[in-house]
Amino acid sequence: MNSLLSLTTEERRVLQALTRSRSAAAANVKRARLILMLDEGVSWSAISAQLPCTPDYISRWKGRFEAERLGGLYARHRGRAPADDTARLEARVLAWTQKPPSDGSTHWSTRKLGAALGISHMMVARIWAKHGLKPHQLER
DSSP, X not given: OOOSSOOOHHHHHHHHHHHHOSSSOHHHHHHHHHHHHHHXXXXXXXXHHHTTOOHHHHHHHHHHHHHHGGGGGSOXXXXXXXXXXHHHHHHXXXXXXXXXXXXXXXXXXXXXXXXXXXXXHHHHHHHHHHTTOOGGGOOO
16 A cells, blocks of 8 residues: 555554544544545545545645644644733622612623623623622622
8 A cells, every 4th residue: 555644653553542532632533534544545535525624624734744743733723812801801790790780680690791891791601600609699
């Protein structure tokens, strides 16, 4: 068999272990499967059909693997950097939580407070959970 990527025995072992992993991130498993399929000589169209991916995806990860081997298979961007003003935002949410809503209701909901402050209701929920607040259970 003519190997396109010339995987070493160790690389093949690591990639196969990754494809069998039940705890690895799905994106890492998909990239491992991609490299193994390329090494087996599977056509790009067959890979696209089997893995649901685009030729651009195949080209990107094949290039990264060729340049950096196994180290190139991990995503560069691990999410968004945390915001700098988080403490100020938390203080604002906590201060507003202590005041009664202006619409006459008995307590704040995450959606109502989020709308009043112009932030996501999930942000309000995360802040409340972090500080152990449950406004619907508070007695004023």
